[in-house]
Amino acid sequence: MSGHKHSIDFERGAAAYRGRFAPSPTGDLHAGSLLAAFGSWLLARRHGGQWLVRIEDLDPPREVPGAAQRQLDALSAFGLLSDGPVVRQSQRHALYAASLQRLLDADQAFVCHCSRSDLAASGGVHRRCVAHGPRVDHAAPQAAVRLRVADGATVEFDDGVLGRQRQDVAREVGDFVLRRADGHWAYQLAVVVDDADQGISDIVRGADLLDSTPRQILLQRALGLPTPAYAHLPLLLDAHGRKLSKSEAAHPLDPADPLPALRAAWAALGQAPQALVAVETVTQLLSAACDSFSPAQIPQAASSLAAMHNDPGTNAV
Known part of the structure; x- marks a missing residue:
């Protein structure tokens, strides 16, 4: 994925703005999750729009029992409430099946028996089926279905934080x-x-999902769906430079003490700590944040969790 700095208009009209936060229930919310939730909530409020919550529970082997409800409880404690009913992907199989069938019927998708080992020589990039026959692996009893990506398929889009982005999906990702x-x-x-x-x-x-965006835009085009605007927020890293969700430093948020974590997320979004100094409740903090939020100050670079906790401004009461 390549990109260059490009100023995106965060002040566009508020008509029909709908944002969302979509966690997977693979564990409790941590500081990195809160940054994404808070940032998306602030931008929705900035535009006078709606902010929705969706639980992406489509990977049972990775899901943690009870995590989805704990995530929702934590969001509530932090004052980040969905403006509509919470949607769960596990209840929407029929929608996905109908869309997949449309792609198969149009020959825009195809059944594939290739395994990861089959594609090892191409670095995992699928450009043609090389499997010698149907899989016999009992752990994977079905064939996969892939999107047919045309040779030379390249996607460009303007990211609200990271600027102009370009990816050669055919060469870098494949089918x-x-x-x-x-x-x-x-x-x-x-x-x-x-x-x-x-x-x-x-x-x-x-920003860990930036690489997925060109694939999603290609798929939107194949299904005849509109392409939303995209903005990818900076990640939180541990002291070793690892993404927080993959780090032992990713401790669950404490719903009983939400103000320090909200202040830390505010700082990671590049906002002035002084705006939240006088607040004493979650309601006051969210109100002050809405009044002072400046989208143009969101940084492109990732933030260090340790550096934020050492910043006295993020812990002011």
Whole structure:
């Protein structure tokens, strides 16, 4: 993925702005999750729009029992409440199946028996089926279904934080999976179908998902769906430079003491700590944040969790 700095207009009209936060229930919310939730909530409020919550529970082997409800409880404690009913992907299989069938019928998707080992020589990039026959792996009893990516397929888009982005999807990604060989829906298909079905106009999420965006735009085009605006927020890193969600430093948020974590997320979004100094409740903090939020100050670079905790401004009461 390549990109260059490009100023995006955060002050565009508020008509029909709909944002969302879509956690996967693979664990409790941590500081990195809160940054994405708070940032997307602030941008929705900035535009006078709606902010929705969707639980992306389509990967049972990775899900932690009770995590989805704990995530919702934590969001509530932090004052980040969905403006509509919470959607759960596990209840939307029929929507994904209908969209996949449309792609198969149009020959824009195809059944594929290639395994990861089959594609090892090409670095995992699928450009043609090389499997010698149907899989016999009992752990993967079905074939996968992939989107047919045309040779030379390149996607460019303007990211609200990171500027102009470009990816040669055919060369860098290849024909990507829509339904996995184990029968589970792939993230790319589910998120595209859900965002369109929910009328999401603006997708604000962590920069770790930037690489997925060109695939999702290609899929939107194949299904004849609108393409939302995108903005990818800076990640939180541990002291070793690892993404927080993959680090032992990713401790669960403490819903009983939300102000320090909200202040830290505010600082990671590049906002002035002084704006929140006098607040004493979550309601006061969110009100002050809405009044003072400056989208243009959101940094492109990732933030260090340790550096934020050492900044006295983030812990002021």
